[in-house]
Amino acid sequence: xxxxxxxxxxxxxxxxxxxxxxxxxxxxxxxxxxxxxxxxxxxxxxxxxxxxxxxxxxxxxxxxxxxx
Amino acid sequence: xxxxxxxxxxxxxxxxxxxxxxxxxxxxxxxxxxxxxxxxxxxxxxxxxxxxxxxxxxxxxxxxxxxxxxxxxxxxxxxxxxxxxxxxxxxxxxxxxxxxxxxxxxxxxxxxxxxxxxxxxxxxxxxxxxxxxxxxxxxxxxxxxxxxxxxxxxxxxxxxxxxxxxxxxxxxxxxxxxxxxxxxxxxxxxxxxxxxxxxxxxxxxxxxxxxxxxxxxxxxxxxxxxxxxxxxxxxxxxxxxxxxxxxxxxxxxxxxxxxxxxxxxxxxxxxxxxxxxxxxxxxxxxxxxxxxxxxxxxxxxxxxxxxxxxxxxxxxxxxxxxxxxxxxxxxxxxxxxxxxxxxxxxxxxxxxxxxxxxxxxxxxxxxxxxxxxxxxxxxx
Numbered sequence: 001x002x003x004x005x006x007x008x009x010x011x012x013x014x015x016x017x018x019x020x021x022x023x024x025x026x027x028x029x030x031x032x033x034x035x036x037x038x039x040x041x042x043x044x045x046x047x048x049x050x051x052x053x054x055x056x057x058x059x060x061x062x063x064x065x066x067x068x
Numbered sequence: 069x070x071x072x073x074x075x076x077x078x079x080x081x082x083x084x085x086x087x088x089x090x091x092x093x094x095x096x097x098x099x100x101x102x103x104x105x106x107x108x109x110x111x112x113x114x115x116x117x118x119x120x121x122x123x124x125x126x127x128x129x130x131x132x133x134x135x136x137x138x139x140x141x142x143x144x145x146x147x148x149x150x151x152x153x154x155x156x157x158x159x160x161x162x163x164x165x166x167x168x169x170x171x172x173x174x175x176x177x178x179x180x181x182x183x184x185x186x187x188x189x190x191x192x193x194x195x196x197x198x199x200x201x202x203x204x205x206x207x208x209x210x211x212x213x214x215x216x217x218x219x220x221x222x223x224x225x226x227x228x229x230x231x232x233x234x235x236x237x238x239x240x241x242x243x244x245x246x247x248x249x250x251x252x253x254x255x256x257x258x259x260x261x262x263x264x265x266x267x268x269x270x271x272x273x274x275x276x277x278x279x280x281x282x283x284x285x286x287x288x289x290x291x292x293x294x295x296x297x298x299x300x301x302x303x304x305x306x307x308x309x310x311x312x313x314x315x316x317x318x319x320x321x322x323x324x325x326x327x328x329x330x331x332x333x334x335x336x337x338x339x340x341x342x343x344x345x346x347x348x349x350x351x352x353x354x355x356x357x358x359x360x361x362x363x364x365x366x367x368x369x370x371x372x373x374x375x376x377x378x379x380x381x382x383x384x385x386x387x388x389x390x391x392x393x394x395x396x397x398x399x400x401x402x403x404x405x406x407x408x409x410x411x412x413x414x415x416x417x418x419x420x421x422x423x424x425x426x427x428x429x430x431x432x433x434x435x436x437x438x439x440x441x442x443x444x445x446x447x448x
Contacts, residue, residue, distance in 0.1 A: 002095045003123055010116035011092065015085040 072316070072358055073099035073129060074351035075324045077278075079106060080117055081331030087340035091347055098351075099129035099165075101276075101326045105136045108154050125163040131276065131324055132158070132167045132208075133245075138174040139200050139214070140187045142391030144384040148200075156207040165323070166211040166275065166373065167204060168245050171233070172219075173394055185397070185437065186217055186225060188423035189232045192387050197236045199385040202378050205240050211373035213243035213275060218250035218298035219437070222428040223258040230269035243275035243373045246319070248311040249282055249304070249328075253296040257433065266315060274319040275373060279304050279312055279350060280328040285439065289432035297436065301333035304346045312350065316357040321371050325354050393419050401441035407431065410438050 076088055078100050091097050102121060107113060124130040137151050155167065172184030187193045205212045214233060220226040233244055246269060255262055281302035284293040304327070316322060327347050334340050396417050404410040411434065414426050 001098050001124070001127070001129060003092060003120065007116055007119050007123065008089075008093055010114075011085060011089060011120070014114065014116065015082060015089055 072322055072354050073324050074347070074354045075099035075101055075129075075131075075326040076347065077101045077103070077133070077326050077328040078120075079103055079331070080110075080113070083331035083334035083340070084329065085331075087329070087331075087334040087343045088347075091344055096348070096351060099131065099324055099326075100124045101131045101133050101324065101328075103135050104132045104158055105134050105151060105154070108136075108151070121162050128163070128165050130162060130164055131326075132164045133215075134167065134169040134204075136174065137169050137200070137204070139169055139171065139197055140173040140193055140390075142173075142196070142387045142389070142394055144386050148384075152203055152207040155204070159208045159210065164208065164210050166213060166243065167208040168213040168215060168243075168276065169204065170215050171217040171229075184217065184219065185394075186220060187390070187394075188425065189225075189228060190423045192390060194232070194235055196385050196387060196390070198239050199381070201236065201240045201242055202375075202380055203384065205242075205375040206378050206380060210375075211243055211275070212240060212375065213237070213245055213273075213373070215245035215247050215278065216250050216269065218247065218253045219433070220254055220258070221433055221437075222425070222430055223260070224425075224428060226254040226258050226260060227265070227268060229254075230265075234270040234273065237270075237273060240375050240378075241371070241373055242273070242375075243321070243371075244270060244273040245276040245278055246271075246274045246315060247278040247280075247298070248308050248315065249278065249280045249300075250298050251311060252305065252308050253282065253298055255307075256296040257290075258430070262311060262314070266311075266318065271315075271318045272320060272371065273373075274315075275321050276324040276326060277312065277315060277319070277322060278326050278328055279308050279346075281305060281308075281346075285436050287432040287435050289430075289435060295432050295436045300328050300330045303342050304350070309349060309353065313353055313357075316353070317360065321373070325350060393422065393424065397424075398441070401438050404438065407435045407438060410434060 074096070076091070076097050076099075078084060078088060078097075079102060088097065100121070121130060132155075134151070134155075137148060138145070141148070158164075159167075170184055172186050174184060201212055201214070214237060216229060216233065220229065236242070237244065251262075251265060254260060255265060280298065280300045281304050282297050283299045283301060284295065285297050286292075286294040312325070316325070327343075327350055329343055334343055397414070397419060400410055400413045400417065404413055411431070414420070414429075419426055
């Protein structure tokens with residue numbers, strides 16, 4: 001089942017940061033991601049790199065809740 | 069026949085989110101199961117998580133799975149009333165296709181780190197279970213169901229579990245979650261036959277199937293590898309995949325097949341990869357079953373599991389004697405220093421010569437319950 005690029009992007013962000021606290025909010029993803037999604041591909045290619053990066057978590061804190 | 073959805077048990081857990089993200093990105097997750105009451109203490113949930121629940125709920129692909137209601141507590145607890153209020157509120161916000169709970173009663177602080185304990189199968193527990201199920205149905209306004217238990221105290225208790233589930237669920241037209249790893253635990257722990265045990269469940273009531281992995285608990289009363297436990301922290305065993313392939317064609321009202329896994333056990337890239345492999349294998353089996361159904365003449369789905377008009381009493385049913393026995397059993401399990409002490413204390417307790425039927429309790433299972441209870445006592 002397909003979910004929106006913005007939703008997937010927010011999940012990527014929270015998973016990358018290791019933060020699932022209540023203040024994490026849906027984050028807009030890049031325009032290219034949305035375009036890729038609109039092309040209707042089975043996999044949103046614009047997000048694949050971000051998903052891959054999950055395994056190299058960034059130390060930056062969540063921009064909303066401040067947790068890393 | 070209903071459409072079957074390959075589903076994930078999903079929640080706010082970093083390991084789970086990381087492991088499942090590629091599945092969401094590839095649009096492979098066909099439905100979600102959410103253990104909603106694990107987040108009752110959270111003052112606020114992330115917007116993205118609410119949007120995810122909304123997305124699946126809006127198309128009838130969201131199911132709720134309770135953990136903490138404690139269906140068979142002899143005493144009606146304030147926490148149960150609060151649980152129902154929270155559920156009522158949640159069902160106003162999200163469209164759940166159904167709501168389910170676990171069989172048994174809770175003694176520990178965290179159900180999923182331990183094991184729920186069963187109750188005697190008698191008229192009193194049957195009446196309490198039916199009353200509580202009707203209250204869940206009334207609060208949620210959707211189909212309600214129960215999951216078969218992994219833990220049983222004796223062979224006989226395991227063998228009659230399906231029959232008791234049918235008696236519990238029939239008045240509310242409820243459904244069964246057939247947890248195949250729970251069944252696998254009982255097959256192993258009591259040396260039972262898979263075909264006979266499957267046939268002992270009301271398979272026409274199965275609307276959801278769970279698969280998961282588990283672990284072994286060593287025991288002086290069992291040869292290696294010991295007692296099988298439903299801990300959701302490892303890969304799905306081959307035997308459970310075989311049970312899935314065998315069970316699906318026998319469950320005409322099956323709608324959701326769910327992979328369960330604890331997030332803490334998905335901390336490495338390898339475990340996350342295994343998790344996705346297990347999901348994709350499960351999904352392939354589900355799609356094979358869907359294809360089989362499409363090429364076979366079947367009778368249409370006859371049970372949507374909608375509850376009948378409910379006739380609830382004003383006060384929830386309680387049983388003071390059952391409550392006292394549950395308190396005593398919990399206390400013995402949590403405070404005894406050895407299995408021998410547990411056995412002695414139970415023999416000299418009010419549980420003796422009652423429907424708890426303690427003479428039939430398997431020492432290895434009692435030992436496992438005692439070890440789990442001690443972990444609860446120590447705060448895990």
